[in-house]
Amino acid sequence: MSERQRRKLDHVRLAVAGPGARAGGAGWEDVHLVHRSLPELATHEIDLRTSICGVPLARPVMINAMTGGAPGVTAINRDLAAAAAELGLAMAVGSQTAGLREPEVVESYRVVRRVNPRGVILANLGSDATPEQARAAVEMVEADLLQLHLNAPQELRMREGDRDFRGRLERIARIVQELSVPVVVKECGFGVSRETARQLYEAGVRAIDVSGRGGTNFVWIEDRRAGVVEGDPGLEGWGLPAACALAEVAALDLSGLELIASGGIRHGTDAAKALALGARAVAVAGPVLARQQREGAAGVRAYLEGLLADLQTACLLCGARDLAALQRQPVVITGLVGEWCRLRGVDLAALANRSQP
Amino acid sequence: MSERQRRKLDHVRLAVAGPGARAGGAGWEDVHLVHRSLPELATHEIDLRTSICGVPLARPVMINAMTGGAPGVTAINRDLAAAAAELGLAMAVGSQTAGLREPEVVESYRVVRRVNPRGVILANLGSDATPEQARAAVEMVEADLLQLHLNAPQELRMREGDRDFRGRLERIARIVQELSVPVVVKECGFGVSRETARQLYEAGVRAIDVSGRGGTNFVWIEDRRAGVVEGDPGLEGWGLPAACALAEVAALDLSGLELIASGGIRHGTDAAKALALGARAVAVAGPVLARQQREGAAGVRAYLEGLLADLQTACLLCGARDLAALQRQPVVITGLVGEWCRLRGVDLAALANRSQP
Amino acid sequence: MSERQRRKLDHVRLAVAGPGARAGGAGWEDVHLVHRSLPELATHEIDLRTSICGVPLARPVMINAMTGGAPGVTAINRDLAAAAAELGLAMAVGSQTAGLREPEVVESYRVVRRVNPRGVILANLGSDATPEQARAAVEMVEADLLQLHLNAPQELRMREGDRDFRGRLERIARIVQELSVPVVVKECGFGVSRETARQLYEAGVRAIDVSGRGGTNFVWIEDRRAGVVEGDPGLEGWGLPAACALAEVAALDLSGLELIASGGIRHGTDAAKALALGARAVAVAGPVLARQQREGAAGVRAYLEGLLADLQTACLLCGARDLAALQRQPVVITGLVGEWCRLRGVDLAALANRSQP
Amino acid sequence: MSERQRRKLDHVRLAVAGPGARAGGAGWEDVHLVHRSLPELATHEIDLRTSICGVPLARPVMINAMTGGAPGVTAINRDLAAAAAELGLAMAVGSQTAGLREPEVVESYRVVRRVNPRGVILANLGSDATPEQARAAVEMVEADLLQLHLNAPQELRMREGDRDFRGRLERIARIVQELSVPVVVKECGFGVSRETARQLYEAGVRAIDVSGRGGTNFVWIEDRRAGVVEGDPGLEGWGLPAACALAEVAALDLSGLELIASGGIRHGTDAAKALALGARAVAVAGPVLARQQREGAAGVRAYLEGLLADLQTACLLCGARDLAALQRQPVVITGLVGEWCRLRGVDLAALANRSQP
């Protein structure tokens, strides 16, 4: 097994074992939807269809990028793709660098398209990719969109990781311009800040997955891989809590910028809160993997069905028939997330007093 | 036993067992009355008589809607009604849908009137009731008032529950207009928000029981009934904390709207705080039931006597001889409830500096 | 033993046993003095002499009213008086009602004057006293000042307690006018609020011991005496936290009103904070008693010496040579006490930015 | 062994044993750097060179003053100096009063210069030193700078400690004027406040180590030495949390004043936060000693290398190539430190919205 392949398996094992695979620290509990006793809606009327850069999604929940690149993970991707197909969810594959370099692992990615021929699939590469690599990655899984991921904290904690992050923005800009499919730039659990979002927007990016802190924690994972006993808690907790990242980027209100929220989304109400704060879709990684490891495809499906049902319930209880309506509901933000938002220029009173239709 | 009857018994059992049957999360501990060392009052001068829509209540504490509809619960209602009669408290029966459909369970409701012929009794139906059903429910117990309850979160967690909540407001408006007794619209532990209150007010409703989160928790109960192991904590904690609901609806200051506070009212000081924030009466459900189950009518009576005595003590210690005086006392709101209120437009400084007479 | 005598012993026993005899909830930990690295002072220069209504006190710490009225407590008062004499501290006796009615217990009060013939001694009566009783109480211990105590919450929790609190203000006003020694009106651990302070001031009172919540807790004590198992937590925590009471009354800035701070003062820094917030003296009850019970007069003395030394240390570390200087030091108030103060009109920014000389 | 020598050993032992040798209470966790997903930097570009009063430092981390003055501690200073030399860090020796009085312990200080002939070394004396003593201390270790320490709280807790703190400011002013090397005035874990900083600045001081509360705690240490069982928690927690001290002094923005941050700096991210708040360097004492005691010079080196690497990581993740850039990054301050700062006039919104370049 190549070192890269072993790493992929380490990630799976540690993501499932780690504290980051459970909730906590993402800040969703500081975000409160306002109950509506008279929703004047029926569940069957609720329609949460959405789209990312024009690609229609039947539901506003995706399976986020995780794996591929080692023979041992093909089964994981198969299970995830099966659940995605059954539930009509978009799904991203894990970083395809390995797939571009090691032909014998290409199948571990392709399986996703084979199992789910008509679904929305996102290719995934790091932000140092070239347009050619991007095209190849998209082709590999016949992707509808490409994710470019930003994961500097993780790289810096890996002995074998990148140390040079120059020129990334330009590479992203080139890919956005030249690629035939739309590009989503995503973090990996450290949160896109207002400043980063503005940089990306100016580089032409029109879809960002803010992927904040509080869910899967790749500094914690890499520190365990490296045998670190007591890491710097400031690094093991590095990044913007997911709710803070989403709220502050949404408050920029950049015209035409579409947001995806991920990082510690665990339950239907987390998803509802993120959507109410302005995300067009949410994405989940860690817990999907945990269920796959424990219970296979059936576990993944059961988990996601539950999350979707709870999301629908939350929407109904806000009286929101669709995402546009949900995004007009009042949202009350308290605690640490409230403090953060107030200091970073989010208008909390406006959010708390938005008018329900 | 019909499924509905079995459900009634489940509710009793789980309400008593559940965490929701104890305090926590209602926010009353964030509401502070201001001690007055020189009350210049005697306990015998304190007179907390009140009224709801013109129906006089000897005391501002009611036993809220709980049960009826199964042969096994007749004894419960008998005990509650006996205590209500002895203490001069208004009491609501549980939802009478069962009583309207299954003649053999009518007695489980009627017992309340039989035991307490002169007391104030509230009939209870869901908000999908017709005026005819409303009239029949009122007649069944010779009710002085009718409660229409809103419990969408509970319904959505019941396999057998409602999924269509359209047309409720209109039905409520019809009943309010056509019924001969006044109507109280009540939540069931999820909290009436400012927006919902305004809708109800515009539909003609003049009495609302805000019944907020923090006491009996029907999502938790239904999740246990459904065998859910780990429910969405955002749903199991759904709703406005009772103190938030009351404060924000009271701050609307809608002319002629009367408020009842319930949800996690457990002690006399909780009641005093709710009354000081503007409620005309408070209502208690879960703990009354718990005492009935453990100790019968005597337990109910002992509990309510204690609560009434502590309420009187709290009033005296604020120097408030009656509810009007209590509602002029300063109230200091801190913590999460304070954050919520500030964002939702409650004038906390005005409350904290109201002048004592 | 008379019932009253037994009660005195109960109070001693429960005050020492109770949670209220330890710190917690008084809020002193939310009050922060600002360290001064260059105090430019020597400890021997520090002079904390003060006065209450013209009666000079060698130190700004008093032993607050506790006991007397039962043969069994004479030894307590003897020990306390001995420590007071040695350290030059003012000391109050417990309520003298018993002494006025039962001649055989007079000695339990007089011992205080006998042991400490030249010290400052405060007589103590309830606010329902007559001027004649006040005079008699003062004479009994040749008192320099008279404390009139307010303890409505305690009375209401005692089966044998008062229920009628009318006319107290007038009685206080009469005693203030007619008595030859100055009068201090004091709470008993429930806190004098801004509103109460204003009432007292208008009635002519010029010295108030705010005695707030957080130290000895007489609702808790009486509930235990009455065999209450689970009391109303809102009553067992009734009253203004001592720091809140002091801050809000001090902020009234009533000309000529002198404040004493008590309630949960346990350490020298608690005392320093109270003095910095505007008290002319602090008073301690519960912990003094606890040390007397465990270690006799020597324990009392050791405890108070430690407190006085730590107070001196705190003053030096603020660069404050005397009380006037201490009261010009910046004080930063955070947490719950900060929230309370802000809502009740205390100017926190002014306190935090007071100029050191 | 002289009493002073025994004290030196006690300090080492208790500093390592104490709770203060671990983090907690310094407030660094309330200070949040803002992650930048696109740093557009390479680690090798990062250059954190700095200077104090014109003395260049290769890295913005120093080993703060600890020991010397007893034969038993020579090995400690040798180990620390060896690590300092290897890593190019400045290092301060402990107070040299002993060295000036007891010739047989001079070697315990000189070893630092011998082991590290070209490094930056800081001499250390108390603020009661004379210019002659200052010169002698500098000469003893051929120091590049002199630290004058302020430690009034510690002195006051030592039976043998100072009680007279008059004239210190003048002595400091004299030394600053007359000495040939620059002078850093430092606290010892109690925090320099805004007021103290202004006094020092007006006396001519141009470098302050704010050394705040939350790391090594010398009141706790001296209380243990003195056999105190339960000290005044207000004294054992005396002082400004390090983050508060730094933030409020930095906000003064005194032209030409250079700040060093110490007190509870344990990790690279703590250092990064302090530097971002305006410190030119940070200094670490307790944990360096703890590692020396457990693992010798190698442990010290491993610890400091880790800290430096994590600091570099944090800078890169903020996109800051040097200290000037780091000090333009947004910093979000919440919790108790946020409350403190707001009350003491720090402009939190300006800090949170500083523009990244």
Ligand SMILES: Cc1cc2nc3c(=O)[nH]c(=O)nc-3n(C[C@H](O)[C@H](O)[C@H](O)COP(=O)(O)O)c2cc1C
């Ligand atoms: C095992 C595992 C592998 C991952 N690999 C990738 C990856 O290759 N590319 C990527 O963009 N994100 C990757 N991620 C990050 C996720 O897409 C997501 O941003 C992050 O896990 C936060 O979401 P969560 O809290 O729902 O897990 C991975 C996550 C996990 C759990």
Ligand SMILES: Cc1cc2nc3c(=O)[nH]c(=O)nc-3n(C[C@H](O)[C@H](O)[C@H](O)COP(=O)(O)O)c2cc1C
């Ligand atoms: C066993 C049980 C059954 C209930 N059934 C009804 C009902 O039929 N109708 C209704 O309006 N509320 C019902 N409730 C809700 C209560 O009236 C009340 O709104 C809620 O329990 C919150 O108050 P609590 O915290 O004091 O229990 C029921 C509550 C309990 C505990």
Ligand SMILES: Cc1cc2nc3c(=O)[nH]c(=O)nc-3n(C[C@H](O)[C@H](O)[C@H](O)COP(=O)(O)O)c2cc1C
């Ligand atoms: C055993 C005991 C008896 C007390 N009796 C009296 C009393 O007779 N009169 C009075 O004014 N206060 C009395 N107090 C109240 C104290 O004077 C003081 O206000 C209260 O205990 C709060 O201060 P602490 O927290 O330092 O105990 C008593 C306190 C104790 C502990």
Ligand SMILES: Cc1cc2nc3c(=O)[nH]c(=O)nc-3n(C[C@H](O)[C@H](O)[C@H](O)COP(=O)(O)O)c2cc1C
């Ligand atoms: C064992 C020990 C001895 C110390 N001795 C001195 C000293 O002689 N002079 C001085 O200025 N500071 C002295 N300090 C204080 C440190 O320089 C520093 O200000 C304080 O420990 C806070 O930093 P820390 O939390 O990183 O330990 C000493 C610290 C320790 C742990």
